[in-house]
Structure formats: C-alpha cells, structure tokens
Amino acid sequence: MSAVPAASSSPSPSLSDGRPTAATGVAGAPATAAPLRTRLLGIGALTGVELLGNGMVMFSAAQLMHALGLTAAQFGLAYTLYGVAAIVMLCKHRWMVERLGYRRFAAGSLLVHAAGSLVCACADGPALFMLGRLLQGLGGATFFTAGRLVVNTLPPANRLAGMKAFVTGMFTASALAPLLAALLLETVGWRGLFLAALPWAAVVTRLALRHLPTDITPPEARSQAHWGWLLWLAVGSFGLQYAIQAIGVAPAELPMLALVAGGSAVALLPFAWRQWHHERPLLDYRGLARQRYLVGLCLYFAGYALIGASGLMLPWLLHVAGGVGLGATALVCSASVVASLAMALFHLMYGLRWPRHRVWMLVGLVLVGAGNLAIARTGTEALPSMVCAGLLVGLALPLFMGPVALNTFIELPPEVLSHATQVKNVVRQLGLSSGIALATFSLHVFAGGEGARAGMGGWIADALRGLAAAGGEADGLVAARLVFALLAVGVLPLGVVVAGQRVIR
Incomplete structure (x- = not known):
C-alpha cells in the first residue's frame, strides 16, 4: 500500500459545503494534479469494494454454509455482525475523517477490510468466519459513503460525471459479483471468494487513494467521541439486526423476536435524543428534519428491501431450488444488474430533463411487479x-430508486450533507437486512419448515405440496416462486403510497 501523506489542518470541503473552488477541485490537491478520468475511475473503484465482496458472499451463501458447516442461524449471525459493524462505522464515519482525513481513513479501512477477508479465507468453522465478517463490516462500511461524498469534492461542472462514475462503480461491482463468485467457486474454491479481495484492495489503492482529500478538521470544530453512547448504539443495533435476520430462520419465535x-x-431512542441535544454530535439530525428528506429515507428503505429480497431469491430459485448450473445462474443475475446499470445511466441523463419523478417511480414499480x-x-x-x-426487474429498480436519489438531499443545507449520507446508508443497511429477512421468512413458511406448521404456515405448506405434486416440482421450488409472487403483490401498497404522496412529484 502506498504511503499516505501527512494531513493538513484546514477544514475539509468534502465534509462541509461540497463546493470546491476551481483551483482546488479535490480538497487538498490541485485541480491539475490528475486527469479527471483517473479521479472518476478512483470513485468507481472505491464505491465497488463493499458491493463486490458482499455480492459474492450472498451469491455463494449455500456453498459457504456447506463448506464451513454453518447452520442458517450461524450464517445469519455472521451477517448480523457485519451489519452492526457497518452501522457503527457509518455513525463514526465523520468522526474518523475529521481526525485522519479521507485518504488515511480509506487506507486504514482497506487494511481492516483486507484483514477480515484474510480471516474469512482461513476460517475452518463459524467462529473465525464471524470474526472475519465483523472485520469486513468495520472496514467496508466506509467505501459506499466515501465514494458518494468524494463526488462533492469535484468542481461543479464535473459532478455529473462524478455521479456517473459512482453509479457505474456501484452497478459494475454488483454485476461482477455473481460471475466472479461462480468462477472462483468452480476453479479455486470458496476461499477464493475472500482472497480475491486482496488484489482488489491493491487496485483501489492505486486508483483512488492518491485522489482523496487529506484535510483534517481543526480540533475545536470536530465532533466528539461519545464512546459510551457508541457502545449503546452497537448493543441496540445488534438486537435490532439479530431480530430482523432471525425472523427468516426461526419464524416460530416471531413474537419473541418482535x-x-x-x-x-x-x-436506540436515548442515543438519538443525546445526539439531537449535543453541541457536536456524531450525527447531526437537527438539520435533517425536512419532509422531503424523511420521505426519501422511507422510500430508500422500501427500495433496498426489494433489492435485498430479489437479490437473495433469484440465485436461490435458479441454483438451489431449480438445479440450474452455477455459471448459468451467475449469468442471469449479472444480466439483471447490467440492465440496472443501463437504466440508471439513462435516468441520470434524462430524469432531470423530464422531472416527472412520481411517474418514473410508478412506472418502475409496475415493472418491478411485472418482472417478479x-x-x-x-x-x-x-x-x-x-x-x-x-x-425486466433490473430495468425497473433504477426507475424507482433514481428519482428517490435525485430528490432526497436537494433541500438540505450543505453543512449537513455528510450526516444525511451517513443516515441514508444506515437505512440502506437496515432495508437490505429487512428484505433478506422477509424473503427467508416467506420461503420458510411457504415450504413448511420447522416451526412453520405450528405457527402460521401449516395450511400454506399443505397447499404447496398439492401444487408441487400436481406440477411435478419440488416443494422448495414452488415456495421460491411464491416468494416472487409475494414480492409482486408487495409493490401494490408501495405504489399507492408513492401515488398518494405530494413531496416527490
């Protein structure tokens, strides 16, 4: 890893107004220091770190569970630890950047993420795997947020290009994840899923770190540590994330988990109350109490829940339940994400020229329902x-999420933009977890798994066995198809909400 220059002591524009002058471009570096194309490649590479790694793990869940002897509950606990670590680091993101500068913080995060990947690759059971996922969460949580915030450090004339690089990095990593996972599983084995993160970290170091801001914030303007409250946040987040993921594997325990x-x-409310009243909080909610932002967060949550559910279920339906080969399954999943990339870039170009945001969202939801x-x-x-x-599903999701992304932040004052991005990415993590939990819970109930018959799913399981016998399909395959039918029906109430709201129009 290349050496990290010493940080300066001036405030970082990337954390304040997001409006660098033409002379500075990226905070802490002259505008002529590097070609714009190289900076854009850096933004895309940085954004894709977490998405590539997490995408490979989720695509390979069944293979990892078999290789490491993990139960569904243990795999879910590893996911919970990753999520809790990510949430804590998202809340600590600004605090770290204020003291280290973006370049040092990203370099340290890459090291921690690479260490977590190495621990996972060396794992021979649940304990080491969970430790590795925890480290990956601590290191990987920053990259998606950092990629988006670094776009704000570009000169205003180049920010649209920066957004295209951010979106391209996001979807390219997501599209590569299934293909790379399938290739590694069939050639190297499951350990290759994690060892592949090491050369990727070197690529990101080469492309991105030298273009990141080095500025630090003066001590008198920094947010404070709040270590006790941070521990409180970690405990509360663990309980919430654990309950969400456990619903999918233990539906009979639904009342207790609820x-x-x-x-x-x-x-978590005391943590939020403390942050609201603190002079220098980790997360400044006070500037975020805007109707458009709050509505946007709710729609973000719904969109990421759809992404989490369909992203888990498509490979499960094809490979695990349907017996389709791993390579063919990866091609189907990747093709869907490539379609999302094409539509996201299309909407980025034309969404502002024809700003009928509610129409875009409703069309997207109709297509999501039709695709599912x-x-x-x-x-x-x-x-x-x-x-x-x-x-069709891949094309549809950006039509819904794109207008949400364009509208959520536009009324916020520049000084709270980094706080708003941190909170939005916490919501992203919770939305993905909730979508995955909904999908696994529905699959468990529809398939009549342990506890489902004693709970709410016995009659559904009996009906499914009849359908399976009539159609010559396995119970699990019919159950997986019904989960997609449930997702199709689920967009109807969301569509009613989108059509009825008067904020994002």
Whole structure:
C-alpha cells in the first residue's frame, strides 16, 4: 500500500459545503494534479469494494454454509455482525475523517477490510468466519459513503460525471459479483471468494487513494467521541439486526423476536435524543428534519428491501431450488444488474430533463411487479424467459430508486450533507437486512419448515405440496416462486403510497 501523506489542518470541503473552488477541485490537491478520468475511475473503484465482496458472499451463501458447516442461524449471525459493524462505522464515519482525513481513513479501512477477508479465507468453522465478517463490516462500511461524498469534492461542472462514475462503480461491482463468485467457486474454491479481495484492495489503492482529500478538521470544530453512547448504539443495533435476520430462520419465535426488535428500537431512542441535544454530535439530525428528506429515507428503505429480497431469491430459485448450473445462474443475475446499470445511466441523463419523478417511480414499480410475477410464473427450465424476467426487474429498480436519489438531499443545507449520507446508508443497511429477512421468512413458511406448521404456515405448506405434486416440482421450488409472487403483490401498497404522496412529484 502506498504511503499516505501527512494531513493538513484546514477544514475539509468534502465534509462541509461540497463546493470546491476551481483551483482546488479535490480538497487538498490541485485541480491539475490528475486527469479527471483517473479521479472518476478512483470513485468507481472505491464505491465497488463493499458491493463486490458482499455480492459474492450472498451469491455463494449455500456453498459457504456447506463448506464451513454453518447452520442458517450461524450464517445469519455472521451477517448480523457485519451489519452492526457497518452501522457503527457509518455513525463514526465523520468522526474518523475529521481526525485522519479521507485518504488515511480509506487506507486504514482497506487494511481492516483486507484483514477480515484474510480471516474469512482461513476460517475452518463459524467462529473465525464471524470474526472475519465483523472485520469486513468495520472496514467496508466506509467505501459506499466515501465514494458518494468524494463526488462533492469535484468542481461543479464535473459532478455529473462524478455521479456517473459512482453509479457505474456501484452497478459494475454488483454485476461482477455473481460471475466472479461462480468462477472462483468452480476453479479455486470458496476461499477464493475472500482472497480475491486482496488484489482488489491493491487496485483501489492505486486508483483512488492518491485522489482523496487529506484535510483534517481543526480540533475545536470536530465532533466528539461519545464512546459510551457508541457502545449503546452497537448493543441496540445488534438486537435490532439479530431480530430482523432471525425472523427468516426461526419464524416460530416471531413474537419473541418482535419483542426483541421493538425493545432494541426503543433502546436506540436515548442515543438519538443525546445526539439531537449535543453541541457536536456524531450525527447531526437537527438539520435533517425536512419532509422531503424523511420521505426519501422511507422510500430508500422500501427500495433496498426489494433489492435485498430479489437479490437473495433469484440465485436461490435458479441454483438451489431449480438445479440450474452455477455459471448459468451467475449469468442471469449479472444480466439483471447490467440492465440496472443501463437504466440508471439513462435516468441520470434524462430524469432531470423530464422531472416527472412520481411517474418514473410508478412506472418502475409496475415493472418491478411485472418482472417478479414473470419470474414466479416461469419454470427454471425456460432459461431465456427467466433471463427476460430478470432483465425486466433490473430495468425497473433504477426507475424507482433514481428519482428517490435525485430528490432526497436537494433541500438540505450543505453543512449537513455528510450526516444525511451517513443516515441514508444506515437505512440502506437496515432495508437490505429487512428484505433478506422477509424473503427467508416467506420461503420458510411457504415450504413448511420447522416451526412453520405450528405457527402460521401449516395450511400454506399443505397447499404447496398439492401444487408441487400436481406440477411435478419440488416443494422448495414452488415456495421460491411464491416468494416472487409475494414480492409482486408487495409493490401494490408501495405504489399507492408513492401515488398518494405530494413531496416527490
């Protein structure tokens, strides 16, 4: 890893107004220090670190569980530890940048993330795997946020290009994840999923770190540590994340898990109250109490829940339940994400020229519902039809998420933009977790797994066995198809909310 220059003591524009002068471009570096293209490559590479690694892990969940002897609950606990570490670091993001500067912070995060990947690669059971995922969460949480905030350090004329680089990095990493995971599983083995993070870290170091701001914030303007409250946040977040993921593997415990989730959410209120009243908080909510921002957060949560659920279920339906080969499954999943990239860039170009944001969102939701319904109705043997259905879902999601992204932050004062991005990415983590939990819970209930018959799913399981016998399909395959049907139905109330709201129009 290249040496990190000493940080200066001037305030960082990337954390304040986001409006660098033409002379500085990226904070702490002259505008002529590097070609714009290299900076844009750096933004894309930085943004993709977490998405590539997490995408490979989620795609390979069944193989990892088999190789390491993990139960579904243990794999879910590892995911919870990753999520809690990510949430804590997202809340600590600004605090770290104020003291280290973005370049040092990103370099340290890359080291921690690489160390976590190495621990996972060396794991021979649940304990080391969970430790590695915890370290990956601590190191990887910063990259998505950093990639977005560094766009604000570009000169105003170049920020659209910066956003294109951010979006391209995000979707390219997500599209590569299934293909790379399938290739590594079939050639190197599951350990290669984590060892691949090491050369990627070297690429990011080469492309991104030298263009990141080195500025630090003067001591009198820095947010304070709040270590006790941070521990409180970690405990509350763990309870909430654990309850969310456990719903999918232990539906019979739903009342107790709901109690744990509710209690954890209530326990987080003192942390939020303390931050609200503190002079120099970790997260400054006071400037975020804007109707447009709050509505945007709710829509972000819903969108990421859809992404989490469909992202988990598509490879499960094709490979685990349907018996489609790993390579073909990866191609279907990656094609869907490539379609998302194309539509996201299209919307970025034309969404502001035709700013009928509610229309874009409603069209996206209609297509999401149609795509999920098509997946539910298509047999896994009809792979071309399944590809078309996956492409439809991929095209649809940016039509919903794009207007949300364009509108959520526009009324916020520049000085709270980094806080707003941190909070939004916490919501992103919770939305993904909730979507995955919803999908696994529904799959468990529909398939009549342990506890489902004693709970709410016995009659559903019996009906599914009848359908499976009539159609010559396994119970699990029918259950997976019904999860997609549930996702298709689930967009209806969301569409009603989008059509009825008067904030993002």
